[in-house]
Amino acid sequence: MSSDVRFCPRKTVEQVEEGDELAPRFDEHGLIPVVTTDFTSGELLMHAYMNAEALAKTIETGEAHYWSRSRQAIWHKGATSGLIQRVKELRIDDDQDCVWLRVEVAGGASCHVGYRSCFYRTVPIGAEGKAAGHRLRFTEQEKVFDPKDVYGDAPNPTQL
């Protein structure tokens, strides 16, 4: 990796939680989960993963890069769809095993199904959930784009 971004070794709990060293913890697959929200609305857009290279590229370029688990490749979000995510703020959590990206999205959509957010359905809870037979409810009625127009015949990343 030709990046100038270096990750520090994890030495103590105090260093990781209370310090100013970037010492991310990657899991047994070399990945760290990423939460991506819309900078303006605060809406949760997607949940994905980065490997060390994707995190370094995101920090360097200010554009979201992920690791695609279905394609097993670095994934510069928007390279295919044009829906680039410009990172306005990048945060890391207490034990540095999760990244939060606050982004502006060109084109207004982040979800491969065509919706603005990947989280376009609610699960009703409590008594309401029981009454609804735990059926999901849609929060977005209209897709922002037609996935066929954008992705063509590329395989759907959803795995059963």
Next chain:
Amino acid sequence: MSSDVRFCPRKTVEQVEEGDELAPRFDEHGLIPVVTTDFTSGELLMHAYMNAEALAKTIETGEAHYWSRSRQAIWHKGATSGLIQRVKELRIDDDQDCVWLRVEVAGGASCHVGYRSCFYRTVPIGAEGKAAGHRLRFTEQEKVFDPKDVYGDAPNPTQL
């Protein structure tokens, strides 16, 4: 599990992405990642995991339950600290392998280190990051509580 919440088997991509059946995908450890944001401010509070029982309990009770990977046990958030998370909305993503909780937090803090959010540090990006030597910056100056008062001698969950 005595719950009346039932998860549907995952049959087709269309069912999972476009349907109203709750058919969550748990990973090889039986877990699903959860993103928890503050209902009012939209701030990201924490990233955690649920197993099937924790998800069912959350849906039934309207209070956030997680799976603690460090303690290997169901974790009713706030049972020790009093910082209960009341779920105002629960969403699931396109391929149903991630849950979004929008919560109100009793006591105003969610982080075991004592901050309001677990994500209390930014990673500077682009030229700014280079200039800062990629040092983290704190976004919260004051802790909401002292972890020693709340957790006493309980082991810190952060793993190196």
